[in-house]
Amino acid sequence: MNTPGALVMTVVNPIKDVRKVDSHTVDIETKQPFPILLSILTHFFVMDKDWLEKNDAMASTDLQQKKENFANRHGNGTGPFKLKSREVDVKTVLEVNPSWWDKPQHNLTEVVFTPSSPTPRGPPRSSRGPSTAPSRSRCRTSSGSRATPSSR
Numbered sequence: 001m002n003t004p005g006a007l008v009m010t011v012v013n014p015i016k017d018v019r020k021v022d023s024h025t026v027d028i029e030t031k032q033p034f035p036i037l038l039s040i041l042t043h044f045f046v047m048d049k050d051w052l053e054k055n056d057a058m059a060s061t062d063l064q065q066k067k068e069n070f071a072n073r074h075g076n077g078t079g080p081f082k083l084k085s086r087e088v089d090v091k092t093v094l095e096v097n098p099s100w101w102d103k104p105q106h107n108l109t110e111v112v113f114t115p116s117s118p119t120p121r122g123p124p125r126s127s128r129g130p131s132t133a134p135s136r137s138r139c140r141t142s143s144g145s146r147a148t149p150s151s152r
Contacts, residue, residue, distance in 0.1 A: 011040055051076045080104055081111060089115060 014034040019027045030037065052058050055070035075083035078101060081094035094111040096104070 011043070047071070047076045080106075084110070091115075 014030050014032060014037075015028060016031045017029040019029070021027055028037065034040075052071065055074070057069040057071040059069065061068050061072055073086060078097075078099070080097055080100045080102070082097040084093040084095040086092045091112055091114040094113075096109055
């Protein structure tokens with residue numbers, strides 16, 4: 001997060017320090033009042049330090065310099081789905097994570113996100129700013145039929 005080119009730096013600039021209190025608590029000290037801190041924290045993703053070190057991905061990505069690391073194209077998470085494949089501006093495919101800690105409340109085996117209109121090739125989307133084109137998704141159930149994801 002705190003390496004040159006990290007896009008998150010503009011968002012977290014008001015954070016002065018983060019200190020571990022115990023195994024379940026951190027203190028976050030801000031430079032000034034920061035009323036949207038809790039909202040900002042929902043955009044952080046916890047990753048396994050050993051995995052990052054093993055894959056040389058401790059430094060944040062610098063997309064403005066077109067520098068990526070292993071974490072850009074490989075998933076490290078514990079959610080109900082895991083990354084199967086990613087083609088920038090083409091499609092992202094997720095598959096069921098058999099190691100997920102909870103019981104699935106769906107019958108999906110695959111989720112495919114595709115842009116609804118072609119986007120010109122160029123730098124990665126995050127360095128061009130947010131997309132104005134809506135995306136669509138397609139989900140496959142275990143029976144192979146298609147389902148439209150609900151917007152819960």
